[in-house]
Amino acid sequence: MVPMEAEKGDGGGAAAEKVNFAAPRSFATAFKSDLKETLFPDDPFHDFKGKTLPEKVKKSVQYFVPIFQWLPSYSRKLFMYDLLAGITIASLAIPQGISYAKLANIPPIFGLYSSFVPPLIYAVFGNSKHLAVGTVASSSLIIAGAIEKKVHEADDPQLYLNLIFTATLISGVIQLILGVFRLGILVDFLSHSTITGFMGGTATIICLQQLKGIFGLKHFTTHTDVVSVTKAIFKYKHEIRWECTLVGVTFLVFLHIAKMVKQKKPKLFWVAAIAPMVVVAIGCIFAYAAHAEKYGIAIVGPLKKGINPPSLKNLDFDPKYISAPIEAGVITALVALAEGIAIGRSFALMVNQQIDGNKEMIAFGLMNIVGSLTSCYLTTGPFSKTAVNYNAGCKTQMANVVMAICMLLTLFFLAPLFSYTPLVALSAIIMSAMLGLIEYEKAYHLFKTDKFDFLICMAAFLGVAFISMDVGLMLSVGFALVRALLYVARPASSKLGSIPDSGLYRDVEQYPGAISIPKTLVLQLGSPIYFANSGYIRERILRWVRDEQASKDSQGDDVEYVLLDLGGVTSIDITGVETLVEIRRSLEVQEIKVVIVNPRLEVMEKLIVTNFVDKIGKDRIFLSIKDAIEGCKFSLGK
């Protein structure tokens, strides 16, 4: 860097001229740009530039209804892949549909209905080629928990079911609104750590609840927390039927072996995929042949033939109960979106595709709205089904159509067969699926790498397991927000020194070889400067100066300049600018001059519009630390 001085041969004055003091952008321009970054960060219409009107119309239709994008170029070869994948996920959808409907305390047939209409809607509006639509355990449980606060299933099954549909409609409307207004940003606030903990906690309580089915208990608690469930098992331990337990454990071991086969040989994924169907089939035959009821092994009971009846008339907005479906709708809308979008994105990433979260929200919203009118309850993209779909080689959303057709055939012809499904088989299927969702390793990884992330994860896990699902979720999101706010309230700042022979200025703590500059203190700030952290930043800068004074005092070398490198400061508000003014005033009393280095576009605009630039003087603002130090030396010389 040293030769540069000779090249330029000038002091601070000329260097300062290089700084761009152009007039700030108009409010409209800046607002438009901010709005775009906030709501359209992925620039969804980037393909539209320079296209003719008919092309634009075509693009728009394809953009909003993706089926027009992939169907025209759909081929028979692709269909063969999707057919196989569709049949595979259908074989998973049947037992899962029945099981999760039991979790939500609704008749099992509604689980099958929910795998018929929503996949068709998703096939039209969905973006992800791999997502397999279906009901999920966590949302089934949340929805049941919220509705049970108002109405017990046992007291009024029809009202209970109606409120479940209402909750599904509300959920769909919320998802649609979030998508249309591009508020995908809300889902961003559910961090990976929260989701890991939440899933783990939910899986734990669902597993515990399945002990009722495995042990063949007649009585149980309606609470979901670990303590109540454990107590209930001890209380009703005299009801445990060994026959039932034996069958349940056998199924569990079988499902576990199937999973291990898949892990050892990923090519044999279909073993794990069809295992639940096998369990159901064996269970049915066994129950039918051996009259299992006699041994205390309960079965699902009658399943009506026929496809989804309409359910518009079932929607119930009675103000007496409406708070429950609203609560269920809001929570499940967000949880289902977070799960569905995250899963869709993960699989898209593997084949280097982009998923637009906001468009997915619209697809999910439409799917649940239509679902709520056709006797379906909340659906999203469950992880297990999607993974099976991906592994089975699905190529497009057509796999969901194939699954829907399989469900249609099942509903028309096969439904009565499943009425013999033993409940213990369903419990085993649910438990087996849930055990895979408790990610010990991920939690341990979090513990090792980031204690705060671990805390966020454990808050969700323990909150869900020991208190309730909404408390756990809120606790965890609360911690995550506190962390987010701490990040903004306490941004890191560091003292920079010159790294010899490189012309670079770096953190002296990180690079102990960096040497400090005589009579000058170079501070690097980061993050936005604004009301929530401006008090801290002022204190911290004054403390840097005090410490520097103390260490320099011994060398008889006073600090004369404080250089604030704002290169990492992404924005500033009024309080932030006022703080800079205060810092300058405080330091000037001590005869220390403040110099600003490299403010970014947005910051510079704010400094100009608030007259800070005029107050401090344009010759006190430099483009680089080097220029600023040259500038200071030049005036020191004077």
Add this chain to the structure above:
Amino acid sequence: MVPMEAEKGDGGGAAAEKVNFAAPRSFATAFKSDLKETLFPDDPFHDFKGKTLPEKVKKSVQYFVPIFQWLPSYSRKLFMYDLLAGITIASLAIPQGISYAKLANIPPIFGLYSSFVPPLIYAVFGNSKHLAVGTVASSSLIIAGAIEKKVHEADDPQLYLNLIFTATLISGVIQLILGVFRLGILVDFLSHSTITGFMGGTATIICLQQLKGIFGLKHFTTHTDVVSVTKAIFKYKHEIRWECTLVGVTFLVFLHIAKMVKQKKPKLFWVAAIAPMVVVAIGCIFAYAAHAEKYGIAIVGPLKKGINPPSLKNLDFDPKYISAPIEAGVITALVALAEGIAIGRSFALMVNQQIDGNKEMIAFGLMNIVGSLTSCYLTTGPFSKTAVNYNAGCKTQMANVVMAICMLLTLFFLAPLFSYTPLVALSAIIMSAMLGLIEYEKAYHLFKTDKFDFLICMAAFLGVAFISMDVGLMLSVGFALVRALLYVARPASSKLGSIPDSGLYRDVEQYPGAISIPKTLVLQLGSPIYFANSGYIRERILRWVRDEQASKDSQGDDVEYVLLDLGGVTSIDITGVETLVEIRRSLEVQEIKVVIVNPRLEVMEKLIVTNFVDKIGKDRIFLSIKDAIEGCKFSLGK
């Protein structure tokens, strides 16, 4: 910069070695450092280093009880200043005390009590040399509003008063706890814009309420919002007494002229300072001599002689009412702290002193706890009184002691004289004080410089004026938090170009002269990268790459490297690191290599501990953009 290449004469390999890949600090070290920055940003014990034990003990006592710091060196000369200032603020404390007690709907004598004990406590524990302790209009109104939700003053005056003391105790305890646990950070979240709007809104509704006194109305509304108050005036307009209105307007004009005198000639500040006392005195004489009651001019009524009675037995924690004092206590604790600390800091700044916000909280907390036991209600550092104190030349906290002694004398000898104070005089005093708190100019300045800050300010103003004080405050803080979260959720990123002949890389939008680098895209990130913004950052980076590809396609010049300058990234969490991995994977599919430039200490630690550094390779991390570009050229050459 160009000559550097020759000096170093090497490619990327050697440059990468300069990056510090030292093992991360232990969790304990990092945690200690984070905790210090979060709770002790001002390093309060910095004076203690290298002192002997007796010195340390002395310092500690002085630190926690500041009177030991200033009293030993107190001189007669300083006392003369403080005596004058103390008498001046006492003359303001009497009318203000009576007026604000009326605002809180409690007997006026408690306003006088509140200017006796708390100033003495503050003199012992307080930090600010200029703060004058007393009751404030906003908190008086908030406390009354919250308590009235449970008990109307007219229904049970004693219970009402007891709950006011309870609210004061709760407020004091909260302030003390916040101070002891150094949670001054909470006050940081009340931005200047919120306070401006809140003060303006409060002043507006207080002014409107005083119309009752000015017009001499007998009936009025208990609501505080603009609509209700305006309606009430029209409803009871037949009760308006012209005699009362005439007196009120005369007083208002007099007070306004006194203020103008002060503005024109700052040396005559005492004219404005004693004006309220003059109004009270004239009012008393007039009421006594002319039997004002006959003309519908109400007076304060009997005031007991004697100092504060103890009020420990008055504290009421009856669960039936406790929610009201808790609400009042929490809100007033924060509002009073925000006002008191901000005012203390502003005046300290003028004489280049530092105020430790956390210590101030402890002083305020103790003052209110002791106050609640001695028949005082909530006190803080009001702006008007403090400004008068400062202008009157106060030098230390002794001015508060002088004021307390004046109040003592008043309570013993003069209290009965004030019983003739006409209510209209008090209304005029309150209105005059409030009109100064509506800062039109500041709001206009906000509008001109930052629309979002203006929105935050107006939310507080309109919310308070048209709905209620707590709704207004929450709305405004809500907007401010949304903004804070938007800052963190949508951090600015920019594309850098090389500024010719300078070796600098700057935002191409800000510096249109900067030219882009062949086959390379340099992106600068800022702010922390974590769960709330990692989705956005991924989308944004992929969009930058897409746009760059589109523009370079026409030149037949593919992007081969993406340089991410992390110099402005102050921290990163697990989700953030996972996002970097995802970005790398997505770009690698397009045969674009990701290079990391200058990660800061905390970020580098997280990248090492999560094995990101090993995954990407140490030769892909550089200390400067220049090094990175050299490194890329080197491998391109291969």
